[in-house]
Amino acid sequence: MADAGRIVGEVLASLKEIVTAGMTTREIETYAVERIRARGAVPAFKGYRGYPGSICTSVNEQVVHGIPSSHRLKEGDIVSVDLGVYMNGFYGDAAVTIPVGTVDGADAELIRVTEEALYRGIENAVEGNRLYDISSAVQKHVEGHGFSVVKLFVGHGIGRELHEEPQIPNYGTAGHGARLRKGMALAIEPMVNAGSHEVRILDDGWTAVTVDGKKSAHFEHTVVVTAGKPLILTNFS
Numbered sequence: 001m002a003d004a005g006r007i008v009g010e011v012l013a014s015l016k017e018i019v020t021a022g023m024t025t026r027e028i029e030t031y032a033v034e035r036i037r038a039r040g041a042v043p044a045f046k047g048y049r050g051y052p053g054s055i056c057t058s059v060n061e062q063v064v065h066g067i068p069s070s071h072r073l074k075e076g077d078i079v080s081v082d083l084g085v086y087m088n089g090f091y092g093d094a095a096v097t098i099p100v101g102t103v104d105g106a107d108a109e110l111i112r113v114t115e116e117a118l119y120r121g122i123e124n125a126v127e128g129n130r131l132y133d134i135s136s137a138v139q140k141h142v143e144g145h146g147f148s149v150v151k152l153f154v155g156h157g158i159g160r161e162l163h164e165e166p167q168i169p170n171y172g173t174a175g176h177g178a179r180l181r182k183g184m185a186l187a188i189e190p191m192v193n194a195g196s197h198e199v200r201i202l203d204d205g206w207t208a209v210t211v212d213g214k215k216s217a218h219f220e221h222t223v224v225v226t227a228g229k230p231l232i233l234t235n236f237s
Contacts, residue, residue: 001091001092001158001159001185001222003087003088004041004085004090004092004233005092005094005234006092007039007041008085008092008222008233008234008236009235009236010236011083012083012094012236013236013237014031015032015081016096016098016236019079019081021074021077021101024068024069024070025059025073025079028055028079028081029054032055032081033054036054036083036085040087041086042087044092044162051065051067051206052067056080056083056095057079057080058208058216058218059073059078059079060078060079061210061213061214062080062208062216063199064082064191064208064216065082066080067204067206067207073100074100075100075102076100076102076103076104076107078099078107078215079097079098079100080095080096080097080098081095081097082094082095082218082220083095090159091159091160091161092233093158093187094220094221094222094234096218097115107215110147110192110215111217113142113147113217114190114218115217116141117142117219118221120140121134121135121138122134122188122221123137125188125225126229127181127182128179129180130177130178130180131168131178131180132169132172132174132175133175134155134186134188135170136171136172137174138190139172142170147192147193148192148194149171149192149193150170150193150216152208153208154168154170155168155169155186155187155188155220156168156187157184157185157186158185158222166178168187168188168189170189170191170192180225182226182227183224185225186222186223186225188220188221190219192216192217193210193214193215194210194215195210196210198211198212221233
């Protein structure tokens with residue numbers, strides 16, 4: 001899993017450097033797939049439950065599961081890239097929201113708070129804690145800054161399958177949920193909306209968008225629970 005996670009992190013880090021106005025989301029996908037395969041891994045999303053893309057590229061009000069296409073990015077857009085790989089029997093999964101050029105202050109704040117919420121959640125992924133300690137930490141940070149956590153989609157366990165138990169909501173009451181044990185692998189992934197938490201699915205059957213048309217951000221890491229500081233397998237910082 002460390003090998004798979006490292007590839008995910010490296011590819012997302014490279015995307016943060018090359019995404020620019022004028023690129024299409026399909027060009028982002030092509031760039032990512034070339035680098036995944038060059039490292040000896042396989043894109044995990046292609047064909048998963050019928051998904052047509054190899055990565056997810058969700059622009060502006062698109063929350064998650066945006067399908068790469070000929071859509072061309074503009075200055076001031078934000079694009080969330082969710083990327084998974086399969087290698088040697090195990091999966092890695094992470095996501096990052098990337099500003100396209102210079103974004104306005106409100107969008108920069110949305111991105112910052114969502115990433116901070118991810119790390120607030122990760123800080124609670126330690127042996128002996130409860131699952132919803134992660135969820136509560138994410139929710140408190142997000143709502144404390146006036147944003148909304150998406151409730152329709154959740155984080156998840158990960159390992160020999162891309163999605164495993166337990167489900168990890170981004171909202172909940174601390175002290176509840178399954179007891180965390182050393183060695184658990186979790187994909188923690190806050191999805192945060194500038195407005196309402198409500199989302200709807202487009203006619204393509206995949207792309208989730210905010211009901212109110214306001215922007216959304218998404219960050220994710222694959223993390224291993226330890227007795228001390230959680231181990232992030234997908235570092236892209």
